[in-house]
Amino acid sequence: MWRCSLLRRHLATSAALSAGATASSLGDRQGQGPGATPRLGASCEVRLWGPGGTRGRSAAEIAKEAEAASKPCWLPTTLAEEAGGLARQGPLYAKLAQPPFDEEWARLGAVLVERLTGPKGAADLPLSAIDPQVVRRIYHTYLPIYFWMRQQLVDIECTRLSRGDSEKRAVVFGISAPQGCGKTTMVELLKALFILDGMSCQALSIDDFYLPASGQQAVAELHHSNSLVQTRGNAGTHEVSLGERTLQALSRSREGEVQLPRYNKSANRGRGDRAPSQSWDTAQMPCDVVLLEGWMLGFKARADSAALARIHTGLPLVNEKLQKYQAWDDFIDAWCVVGVEDIKQVYGWRLQAEHAMKESGKGPGMSDEEVRCFVDKYMPAYSAYRDTLYAAASGEGVDKKPSLLFHVGGDRNPVSNE
Numbered sequence: 001m002w003r004c005s006l007l008r009r010h011l012a013t014s015a016a017l018s019a020g021a022t023a024s025s026l027g028d029r030q031g032q033g034p035g036a037t038p039r040l041g042a043s044c045e046v047r048l049w050g051p052g053g054t055r056g057r058s059a060a061e062i063a064k065e066a067e068a069a070s071k072p073c074w075l076p077t078t079l080a081e082e083a084g085g086l087a088r089q090g091p092l093y094a095k096l097a098q099p100p101f102d103e104e105w106a107r108l109g110a111v112l113v114e115r116l117t118g119p120k121g122a123a124d125l126p127l128s129a130i131d132p133q134v135v136r137r138i139y140h141t142y143l144p145i146y147f148w149m150r151q152q153l154v155d156i157e158c159t160r161l162s163r164g165d166s167e168k169r170a171v172v173f174g175i176s177a178p179q180g181c182g183k184t185t186m187v188e189l190l191k192a193l194f195i196l197d198g199m200s201c202q203a204l205s206i207d208d209f210y211l212p213a214s215g216q217q218a219v220a221e222l223h224h225s226n227s228l229v230q231t232r233g234n235a236g237t238h239e240v241s242l243g244e245r246t247l248q249a250l251s252r253s254r255e256g257e258v259q260l261p262r263y264n265k266s267a268n269r270g271r272g273d274r275a276p277s278q279s280w281d282t283a284q285m286p287c288d289v290v291l292l293e294g295w296m297l298g299f300k301a302r303a304d305s306a307a308l309a310r311i312h313t314g315l316p317l318v319n320e321k322l323q324k325y326q327a328w329d330d331f332i333d334a335w336c337v338v339g340v341e342d343i344k345q346v347y348g349w350r351l352q353a354e355h356a357m358k359e360s361g362k363g364p365g366m367s368d369e370e371v372r373c374f375v376d377k378y379m380p381a382y383s384a385y386r387d388t389l390y391a392a393a394s395g396e397g398v399d400k401k402p403s404l405l406f407h408v409g410g411d412r413n414p415v416s417n418e
């Protein structure tokens with residue numbers, strides 16, 4: 001229950017402050033001078049709204065009260081306005097049913113600036129002094145996704161409460177995004193934002209559920225003529241039940257601890273193996289939010305095997321294995337689907353990553369030819385399944401669940417084409 005009211009308060013306060021801001025902007029125009037009028041920061045909410053909440057009152061009424069109670073915690077007008085202005089230019093802004101107030105963008109934007117640019121104090125700089133790529137990533141990608149998810153969390157939570165559904169606790173978000181588009185960083189930052197807003201959050205990758213080395217070897221031997229399952233990656237190379245058990249425990253447990261499986265890509269002489277369970281991370285229950293990401297998450301098995309065989313002779317087997325993966329999707333409450341306009345872009349991103357790794361001296365990295373062979377294994381599945389996933393996400397939702405879909409360009413930022 002507390003989560004629901006906590007988040008509702010967030011959103012109501014944003015709306016209220018937004019209305020309040022109109023009043024103070026008017027104040028500006030009446031001669032107090034631009035930039036001189038400080039505004040209420042979103043972090044005032046706890047002081048402003050007690051447990052009585054905002055029920056039954058209009059945003060205007062709340063705003064009036066907010067103005068009257070406007071003691072402290074000020075943000076310079078310019079910073080918040082700059083943040084809000086930037087946010088509104090992003091292609092994802094229009095997908096927010098209740099976009100937060102400028103101060104809320106500025107508050108969390110500052111946190112992300114500091115995390116991404118390092119030095120303390122960067123958060124106080126005007127946005128014009130920060131790398132424009134970083135600023136765009138924050139205001140056009142990470143924050144809109146986060147605000148969208150936070151809204152879903154409130155909606156899902158409140159629906160469950162109204163139905164008296166107390167069995168499920170965590171809200172599970174599925175993040176489907178092609179390799180190299182930056183989903184690891186994205187998930188890390190989303191997790192940090194949820195935690196900052198007072199929720200417990202765990203992040204998992206479908207990579208964590210790969211078969212152990214011995215299991216992978218058995219699959220490769222059994223289907224020795226199928227190049228798509230000779231190494232990990234495609235459907236058929238995961239232990240689906242391990243993912244199911246983990247998601248089940250994370251979303252249902254009320255107390256205790258849950259072990260989070262981890263895969264070690266450097267183990268087994270660089271070929272990869274499941275990390276020994278003693279080295280797995282431990283999640284303290286209860287967990288409020290689970291973020292599950294994967295390059296093929298949400299891909300749905302198809303019925304037309306013959307058409308699949310024309311894409312790649314190994315695909316019918318992958319398709320058959322894919323049926324079981326619905327068990328993961330069943331745990332997911334809402335989807336974030338990142339599409340890429342030109343799937344060939346995955347080659348470019350992977351080359352970039354390998355070159356960067358070589359330059360930083362962190363490892364030998366793959367040769368360009370090895371990168372091509374590596375990515376080749378994934379292309380048939382992208383060709384076979386991504387269009388259907390994107391269509392579902394932009395239509396009635398993946399598995400009819402709330403879904404946010406956007407496409408990114410080569411710079412990994414959303415493009416405005418939908």
Ligand SMILES: *[C@@H]1O[C@H](CO)[C@@H](O)[C@H](O)[C@H]1NC(C)=O
Pocket residue numbers: 264265266267268269275279
């Ligand atoms: C992964 O495996 C490598 C090679 O065996 C080992 O050096 C490294 O410590 C392992 N990493 C983790 C996180 O277990």
